Amino acid sequence: MSEVFEGYERQYCELSANLSKKCTAAAALGGEQKKQKVSDIRAGLENAEDLIRKMDLEARSLQPNVKTMLLAKLREYKSDLNNLKSEVKRIASGNINPDARDQLFESGMADALTASTNQRSRLMMTTERLNQSSDRIRDSRRTMLETEELGVSILQDLHSQRQALLHANNTVSLLFTELHGVDDNIGKSKRILTAMSRRMNRNKWIIGIIIAVLIITIAAVLYFKLVK
8 A cells, every 4th residue: 555645644534533523522612712623624625625635646646446445434434424524514603592502412422423423433443444454455466566576586597508408419419520520530540550550451461472582582583593
């Protein structure tokens, strides 16, 4: 609930209770004292109307769910203010002697004040229920914000894990590339060793043939020498 609205609300409740007491006191007065008291009460009613206007403006500037709840409060306050105005009118119009005034106070004003007190009691009960609803709304909003923060935290963790997986994937891809290059180098080395082995075998055959030719040549030379 708006703290501004709550401030206006507290001021109105205090002012309403004070005006109710002044109405009770004014009903038992007469003459100039009564006029002075009624004038004082009317000034208080103007202040009460100003507070209700401020509460109305503040309530209409809030979110729809809070606005509906606060406007329901305002209807109760406006009804209470109208009751106070009616009491003041009855007091101001009572230009009668003290005995009649006392009788009026004991009958009509007593009933009016009783009705006002009942109205105020219902108003306070309604205000209490609305305050409890406001507390539940605040708790729900707090829970929603905590859930939202948890969701953001989870998303951040998932993003971090995704980045880690992408980094690991890039590392694995790089390793595969390097392994592929090593495999190519091993293949080249194998081909080179195979070629060298073939050359060594060929050289062995050539050397063997040369040695055989030399042996045959030496044997032939010795044979011809011995024959002669």
